[in-house]
Amino acid sequence: DGGITQSPKYLFRKEGQNVTLSCEQNLNHDAMYWYRQDPGQGLRLIYYSQIVNDFQKGDIAEGYSVSREKKESFPLTVTSAQKNPTAFYLCASSERTGNQPQHFGDGTRLSIL
Amino acid sequence: RKEVEQDPGPFNVPEGATVAFNCTYSNSASQSFFWYRQDCRKEPKLLMSVYSSGNEDGRFTAQLNRASQYISLLIRDSKLSDSATYLCVVSRGSTLGRLYFGRGTQLTVWP
Numbered sequence: 001d002g003g004i005t006q007s008p009k010y011l012f013r014k015e016g017q018n019v020t021l022s023c024e025q026n027l028n029h030d031a032m033y034w035y036r037q038d039p040g041q042g043l044r045l046i047y048y049s050q051i052v053n054d055f056q057k058g059d060i061a062e063g064y065s066v067s068r069e070k071k072e073s074f075p076l077t078v079t080s081a082q083k084n085p086t087a088f089y090l091c092a093s094s095e096r097t098g099n100q101p102q103h104f105g106d107g108t109r110l111s112i113l
Numbered sequence: 114r115k116e117v118e119q120d121p122g123p124f125n126v127p128e129g130a131t132v133a134f135n136c137t138y139s140n141s142a143s144q145s146f147f148w149y150r151q152d153c154r155k156e157p158k159l160l161m162s163v164y165s166s167g168n169e170d171g172r173f174t175a176q177l178n179r180a181s182q183y184i185s186l187l188i189r190d191s192k193l194s195d196s197a198t199y200l201c202v203v204s205r206g207s208t209l210g211r212l213y214f215g216r217g218t219q220l221t222v223w224p
Contacts, residue, residue, distance in 0.1 A: 045211070100145075101202075103159070106155065
């Protein structure tokens with residue numbers, strides 16, 4: 001089945017630690033996105049990538065980093081510089097052209113230990 | 114001003130009721146419009162695209178008014194399983210393909 005796989009489903013971070021969230025898709029989509037959702041809030045865009053080896057900052061990129069070495073993969077690292085990382089993280093993908101809907105993975109819940 | 118505005122609700126309706134959600138968007142260059150559904154603690158899922166002429170999918174009807182920059186979703190004959198948060202989503206349609214999400218409107222259908 002084609003889809004987007006995020007792992008792990010739950011993740012705990014210690015103070016001062018970097019953690020990496022995985023996102024893999026087999027939909028052959030060019031574009032991939034990372035969002036953060038806080039309780040009762042909308043989705044906020046962290047980073048997005050239109051093609052391999054290229055990515056752009058979204059609205060809340062500070063404290064996060066990404067890479068796009070393969071079309072299928074778009075991992076997100078939450079660095080120690082992100083002081084309030086507890087949230088629901090969602091990865092999405094879409095065809096490169098504009099006007100296309102995005103398809104989401106089932107998310108990773110990150111909490112601070 | 115936010116890109117997409119929605120009434121957060123909550124809307125509490127009995128089974129069988131008809132309920133309507135509204136959404137406004139700020140950028141007149143917006144070209145694509147969608148409604149997503151998000152269940153509690155789950156990922157958003159595409160419910161339907163919204164076309165200029167309006168469109169229907171079973172009990173769900175979406176309307177777009179470009180002049181007023183307004184989108185609506187009508188749910189007829191509500192079911193318990195319709196309980197969720199409904200997200201209004203807008204794309205400017207550039208090659209970047211970025212979507213802008215509203216905060217969502219929460220719906221609870223009670224028996």
